[in-house]
Amino acid sequence: MIRCERLTMRFGDVVAVDRLDLEIAEGTIFGFLGRNGAGKTTTIRLLVGLLVPTSGTALLAGHDIRRTPEAAKAVTGYVPDRPYLYDRLTGYEHLEFVAGLYGLQGREARSRARQLLDELGLGAQAGDLVETYSHGMKQRLALAGALIHRPPILVLDEPMVGLDPESARDLRRRLRALAAAGTTVFLSTHSLAVAEEIADRIGIVDRGRLVAAGTLRELQAYEGGPGASLEDVFLAILAREAV
Amino acid sequence: MTAGWLVRPRWLSLRRGLRNRPAQGAVVAVLVGAFWLGLFLAVLRLLDWVDGLGGLGAVLAERMLALVLVALLLMLLVSATITALGVFYLAEDLTILRAAPVPLRRLHRARFLETLMASSWMVLVVQAPLLAAYGVHFGGGLAFGLGVLASIVPFLVVPVALGVLLATGLVLLVPARGARDGLAIASAIGLALLVVTVRLLAPERVAHPSGLVGIAAYLADTGAPASPWLPSTWASEVLVAALGLRAGDAGFHAAVLASTALVLFLVSATVVEAVYPLAWTRAQIGRSRGGDRDRWAWRALRSLTALLPGQRAVVLSKDLVVFLRDPAQWSQLVLVGLLVAVYVYNFVALPLHGADPVARTVRKLATVLNLGLATFVATAVAVRFVYPLPSLEGRAWWIVRTAPVALAEVWAAKFWTGFLPLSVLTLGLAGTTNELLGTPRLLSVAVSPVLVALVAAVVSLGLAFGAHYADLDGRDAGRLATGPGAILYMLTAVVLIAVVVTVTAGSVDALLAPGRGDEPGATLVARGLVAAGLGGGIVVAGGVTVVARRFGLRALARLAG
Numbered sequence: 001m002i003r004c005e006r007l008t009m010r011f012g013d014v015v016a017v018d019r020l021d022l023e024i025a026e027g028t029i030f031g032f033l034g035r036n037g038a039g040k041t042t043t044i045r046l047l048v049g050l051l052v053p054t055s056g057t058a059l060l061a062g063h064d065i066r067r068t069p070e071a072a073k074a075v076t077g078y079v080p081d082r083p084y085l086y087d088r089l090t091g092y093e094h095l096e097f098v099a100g101l102y103g104l105q106g107r108e109a110r111s112r113a114r115q116l117l118d119e120l121g122l123g124a125q126a127g128d129l130v131e132t133y134s135h136g137m138k139q140r141l142a143l144a145g146a147l148i149h150r151p152p153i154l155v156l157d158e159p160m161v162g163l164d165p166e167s168a169r170d171l172r173r174r175l176r177a178l179a180a181a182g183t184t185v186f187l188s189t190h191s192l193a194v195a196e197e198i199a200d201r202i203g204i205v206d207r208g209r210l211v212a213a214g215t216l217r218e219l220q221a222y223e224g225g226p227g228a229s230l231e232d233v234f235l236a237i238l239a240r241e242a243v
Numbered sequence: 244m245t246a247g248w249l250v251r252p253r254w255l256s257l258r259r260g261l262r263n264r265p266a267q268g269a270v271v272a273v274l275v276g277a278f279w280l281g282l283f284l285a286v287l288r289l290l291d292w293v294d295g296l297g298g299l300g301a302v303l304a305e306r307m308l309a310l311v312l313v314a315l316l317l318m319l320l321v322s323a324t325i326t327a328l329g330v331f332y333l334a335e336d337l338t339i340l341r342a343a344p345v346p347l348r349r350l351h352r353a354r355f356l357e358t359l360m361a362s363s364w365m366v367l368v369v370q371a372p373l374l375a376a377y378g379v380h381f382g383g384g385l386a387f388g389l390g391v392l393a394s395i396v397p398f399l400v401v402p403v404a405l406g407v408l409l410a411t412g413l414v415l416l417v418p419a420r421g422a423r424d425g426l427a428i429a430s431a432i433g434l435a436l437l438v439v440t441v442r443l444l445a446p447e448r449v450a451h452p453s454g455l456v457g458i459a460a461y462l463a464d465t466g467a468p469a470s471p472w473l474p475s476t477w478a479s480e481v482l483v484a485a486l487g488l489r490a491g492d493a494g495f496h497a498a499v500l501a502s503t504a505l506v507l508f509l510v511s512a513t514v515v516e517a518v519y520p521l522a523w524t525r526a527q528i529g530r531s532r533g534g535d536r537d538r539w540a541w542r543a544l545r546s547l548t549a550l551l552p553g554q555r556a557v558v559l560s561k562d563l564v565v566f567l568r569d570p571a572q573w574s575q576l577v578l579v580g581l582l583v584a585v586y587v588y589n590f591v592a593l594p595l596h597g598a599d600p601v602a603r604t605v606r607k608l609a610t611v612l613n614l615g616l617a618t619f620v621a622t623a624v625a626v627r628f629v630y631p632l633p634s635l636e637g638r639a640w641w642i643v644r645t646a647p648v649a650l651a652e653v654w655a656a657k658f659w660t661g662f663l664p665l666s667v668l669t670l671g672l673a674g675t676t677n678e679l680l681g682t683p684r685l686l687s688v689a690v691s692p693v694l695v696a697l698v699a700a701v702v703s704l705g706l707a708f709g710a711h712y713a714d715l716d717g718r719d720a721g722r723l724a725t726g727p728g729a730i731l732y733m734l735t736a737v738v739l740i741a742v743v744v745t746v747t748a749g750s751v752d753a754l755l756a757p758g759r760g761d762e763p764g765a766t767l768v769a770r771g772l773v774a775a776g777l778g779g780g781i782v783v784a785g786g787v788t789v790v791a792r793r794f795g796l797r798a799l800a801r802l803a804g
Contacts, residue, residue, distance in 0.1 A: 093561075
């Protein structure tokens with residue numbers, strides 16, 4: 001469902017993403033881990049078409065993000081690490097706007113917006129301007145925007161940041177349910193516990209390179225041994241890479 | 244930790260900005276230098292001309308200086324109040340400073356200095372060449388230099404101290420964001436009233452053929468001598484005495500000005516120190532305006548744009564709703580209203596209606612230039628509303644960029660947002676003023692397609708420059724409209740307008756002269772020449788529209804959200 005082919009991004013002399021090859025199957029939750037500045041957010045911004053890669057490409061549900069960006073974007077929902085939204089729209093208007101961008105119109109757009117606002121606990125604030133929302137509320141509204149067109153691929157950059165424990169638990173459940181229904185989730189996170197709990201497969205990126213990828217068991221076999229926690233495995237892999 | 248340490252982050256950011264973008268700094272320096280030189284020469288010429296009026300010359304020069312200083316004082320007061328609201332109560336870095344063990348007195352000193360710099364640089368840009376011209380013209384010498392030094396700093400400190408006090412009072416009474424928005428609109432209305440008042444005083448009456456009668460009438464209309472309680476009067480007294488225009492006690496007035504500035508600074512420090520924790524806490528209360536009462540705007544626009552193809556309808560609705568809910572844009576609208584009113588009034592007030600040869604020539608010239616002037620007004624509006632459109636997407640630009648929307652759709656939505664109202668404005672302005680000039684209707688109709696094409700080019704250029712110089716962090720359209728990119732846009736648009744007016748001037752001239760071009764007896768060749776001139780203008784404007792669109796789409800594609 002998601003395939004990266006030699007995906008590379010350079011900013012001047014700095015290689016932020018280095019020849020990334022990756023394949024993620026339909027209905028998988030893929031946890032993307034790495035230190036600060038390892039290249040997680042840049043990879044995500046390349047996947048969703050915010051940045052143009054220096055070389056290589058990514059295919060989303062078979063659509064090449066470089067050659068057919070609109071088709072690739074149509075099958076993707078995205079939540080950035082910092083959910084900047086249109087402050088002077090209300091929550092409801094924001095969702096209707098996003099729905100329009102993805103081709104949903106009229107009654108369908110309105111009912112879907114209402115449904116998501118209620119499901120994500122924003123129904124009572126639907127008529128308030130976004131500028132009055134807390135960080136967590138904005139995060140939930142951004143997630144509603146990413147889900148509004150029922151995308152088969154969901155790309156989330158640090159989605160748990162700013163969420164209260166209840167909302168974070170709801171999100172984990174929702175992601176599992178979406179994956180069970182066939183949605184592919186690409187999730188970057190600093191929370192190893194979250195990755196351990198919900199990710200089917202895990203990728204570890206270091207200085208722009210994918211240094212390990214697989215299920216938790218596969219990663220344990222690679223480094224750390226059976227029964228090692230994801231934290232142990234993660235730190236051991238990064239320590240080996242540093243040598 | 245000193246107050247200087249607290250302003251260090253701003254200073255480092257400014258220095259780094261200039262280092263990283265030296266070309267931009269050079270453009271600003273050249274433009275400010277050109278403005279200074281232009282204003283200096285213009286004031287010098289005005290003073291030379293005033294000198295030729297005999298004994299009244301010195302009186303008029305003194306009165307002009309006093310009037311300018313009063314206007315600058317009022318501008319400074321409003322600007323300092325708005326700036327102080329932001330610097331003292333809304334700036335994001337205040338959270339860090341409030342959490343740190345920074346004494347409030349030092350915080351006040353640092354923020355006062357920042358407010359002083361941010362609010363007074365515009366005034367200094369105007370004041371410096373003005374005072375230099377006075378010094379050169381009247382041979383001020385060292386005494387005038389000392390007078391300027393003694394008066395200028397306290398002249399700036401007084402309104403800033405008052406602005407800090409006003410801002411603090413306002414924050415205690417109403418939420419800071421609401422107060423700033425309200426003040427921005429009020430200041431725009433104030434500025435508009437000031438300009439309209441000056442315009443209605445008709446300075447051209449000074450040049451009345453009866454000479455002294457015109458000056459006397461003008462002086463009578465400008466009101467009584469300035470109040471002895473105004474700091475601008477004290478500054479004016481210091482400068483006038485230093486120039487030797489009139490005997491006066493410069494030292495006394497300099498002392499009054501300096502002591503007032505010092506006292507007000509200390510009062511503002513004491514008040515801020517006493518109430519700052521409470522005032523800052525109140526400033527954190529955001530506006531919690533319910534959207535339901537505004538929902539009609541979104542609904543109405545979604546219905547109105549329902550027939551537009553693609554996603555441009557939803558982008559257009561979003562742009563317009565965001566515009567309607569941004570009070571900063573409303574203050575811009577006031578300025579646009581002022582610009583239009585003054586433009587139309589000029590055609591009523593200027594000596595265009597006589598039957599003498601001079602009036603006829605001026606009228607003909609005005610008709611030809613009207614094509615360009617009306618579009619220039621449209622450009623002045625576009626720099627405030629069209630140029631900032633890409634930047635106003637702000638950090639939420641990622642929403643559009645990650646959606647399956649072609650940039651051409653986004654471009655089209657923004658283009659029509661600017662093109663339709665500006666076309667109506669330009670055609671309305673040209674039509675109204677042509678009527679006032681008594682221009683043949685055929686001419687107004689014939690030049691309409693050229694005007695529309697020119698507006699399209701101006702809008703396309705505005706979006707292209709706006710995308711190229713986009714600042715996704717710069718949410719204030721007013722500030723964006725005065726940046727280097729906006730100035731370059733204006734200059735490019737003026738060149739385009741000049742080219743199109745030059746290409747079409749022959750056709751307009753032909754249509755103004757009976758029997759050439761439009762009359763039944765006109766030859767096919769003459770008609771062809773008229774059509775070629777107008778067509779040439781449309782082709783030039785159309786070409787610029789297309790090229791600017793390509794350039795702008797590339798710039799939009801480079802904009803990462």
